[in-house]
Amino acid sequence: MAAAEKPLHYLTIDEASKLIQKRALSPVDLTKAVLDRIAAVDGKLNAYLNLMSDRALSEARAAESEIQKGDYKGALHGIPVAVKDQLDLKGAPALIRGNKAQAPRDAAAVERLRKAGAVVLGKLTMSSLPGDIPAPKNPWDTSRITGGSSTGPGAAVAAGLCLGALGEDTAGSIRNPASLCGLVGFKPTYGLVSRRGLAPLCWSLDHCGPMTWTVEDNAHMLQAIAGYDAEDPTSVEGPVPNYTAALKTDVKGLKIGVPRDYIEECSARTDGEVLTLVDQAIEELKTLGARVEDVKLPALQLATFTDAMIYYNEQFSAVRRNLKEIIKNGAPATRARMYVGLLTSAGDYVQAQRLRSRLRRECQEVFSRVDVLALPCQLKPAPTFAESGPLDTLWKHLEPEYQAPFNLVGLPALSLPCGFARGNLPVALQLVGKPFDEATVLGAAYAYQQKLKWYEKRPGI
Amino acid sequence: MKKSTEQTIKALLDQFGLEAKEGDFERFGDVLDLYVANLEKLRALDLADEEVGPTFNPKPRKE
Numbered sequence: 001m002a003a004a005e006k007p008l009h010y011l012t013i014d015e016a017s018k019l020i021q022k023r024a025l026s027p028v029d030l031t032k033a034v035l036d037r038i039a040a041v042d043g044k045l046n047a048y049l050n051l052m053s054d055r056a057l058s059e060a061r062a063a064e065s066e067i068q069k070g071d072y073k074g075a076l077h078g079i080p081v082a083v084k085d086q087l088d089l090k091g092a093p094a095l096i097r098g099n100k101a102q103a104p105r106d107a108a109a110v111e112r113l114r115k116a117g118a119v120v121l122g123k124l125t126m127s128s129l130p131g132d133i134p135a136p137k138n139p140w141d142t143s144r145i146t147g148g149s150s151t152g153p154g155a156a157v158a159a160g161l162c163l164g165a166l167g168e169d170t171a172g173s174i175r176n177p178a179s180l181c182g183l184v185g186f187k188p189t190y191g192l193v194s195r196r197g198l199a200p201l202c203w204s205l206d207h208c209g210p211m212t213w214t215v216e217d218n219a220h221m222l223q224a225i226a227g228y229d230a231e232d233p234t235s236v237e238g239p240v241p242n243y244t245a246a247l248k249t250d251v252k253g254l255k256i257g258v259p260r261d262y263i264e265e266c267s268a269r270t271d272g273e274v275l276t277l278v279d280q281a282i283e284e285l286k287t288l289g290a291r292v293e294d295v296k297l298p299a300l301q302l303a304t305f306t307d308a309m310i311y312y313n314e315q316f317s318a319v320r321r322n323l324k325e326i327i328k329n330g331a332p333a334t335r336a337r338m339y340v341g342l343l344t345s346a347g348d349y350v351q352a353q354r355l356r357s358r359l360r361r362e363c364q365e366v367f368s369r370v371d372v373l374a375l376p377c378q379l380k381p382a383p384t385f386a387e388s389g390p391l392d393t394l395w396k397h398l399e400p401e402y403q404a405p406f407n408l409v410g411l412p413a414l415s416l417p418c419g420f421a422r423g424n425l426p427v428a429l430q431l432v433g434k435p436f437d438e439a440t441v442l443g444a445a446y447a448y449q450q451k452l453k454w455y456e457k458r459p460g461i
Numbered sequence: 462m463k464k465s466t467e468q469t470i471k472a473l474l475d476q477f478g479l480e481a482k483e484g485d486f487e488r489f490g491d492v493l494d495l496y497v498a499n500l501e502k503l504r505a506l507d508l509a510d511e512e513v514g515p516t517f518n519p520k521p522r523k524e
Contacts, residue, residue: 327482339489
């Protein structure tokens, strides 16, 4: 469908920005349309925690005025976006931090979005928040979960309640909802996007990244938020390439590695339609000019568990002063993680870090021969709420799966829609790149996206 | 839940002057047993001379 025929809330960032740049679309009209959409639909989806409508409209008016004066800042100028609760938003509480105090300052990634001219609509919900906050529903089928922990961003982007969102990924929390809701979700290289102002779940595994409807939108958002930040001790200094320039419609000469043994290892737990659609996607990449070979990464076998073990133990270290309160009143999954923390010794944690080094070394060897890895991004399409339980994430992370291993090694990993399973449920391919080579991942994803055009189909909500 | 796992958690909670929430050992028994089984696999892994590396090193290691 051409941009002119779409409802404004379903414009992509790229489409809206082209209209805004040539003054064919007002940021105020766009923001109002998205706010109307939120008013109409979010009562059914529960994506927003804190909607800051007045402030967003004020920002949209400022953007419009700047653009009218000829001060156009780029692709995000006047674009309505939203952020996961885990990122600080000045003037809004961060519920994941366990208090209702308003944040005094925006997180670094939010600051950068604002600098690029984005209109920030508010905060989106996430898994594991204290209290009785309702879980977001999947816009493709509201009896189903969005996947977590970036639950709100998953629902909001899919349903047109914002044009893009910032999520956070510790063990798959961007890619999981992206794959279940049909978005492009990108966990960048560790150190590329500042974690300053991001409520920590696990210091060494947390990654902030964009969740969008298309690959080009993801490139636009990543461009705005990437880059060194002296206030984040793990931020890495280096040039930020032009991600949009990397978007091409073929992948001639691209070398793709498929960790076939590992996919086989996970196959008993992976839905058959997911495996078929991912195989078809890899075949499509071949027809676009890529060369595909199988690769071996033996350390993947315990990598999901190791990621979870490091995650839960860093979290245990961070909250152990509140152990009494958590054991007494914490959510079941949080209490279970505390017991896990108690069961793990310092020697175990060091052994986990050594496995991390082993996997990193294996990845470096494989990436001397291939440019990207391709594998599934999810075990199954979105389950229903009735099929889900409070310990699902814990169970998922105790056996091999596809997302968490790439948090462990900090590599860029992207969830890319690759079709629909029964019941119209989205399925995703995962592309993983070399450290700081987000451009190659985005380029391959874009070529595939432009061939198959899955983004043309939107949920019927 | 395996008796040894339950006893370990009880002893460690005792160091904090705490007790497990009633019913938690039954509620989390299977998942904690699987955690411990994975922990044992990790402990048994021969990682040779692998060191604890930095969180992420953007430069490939020189052999």
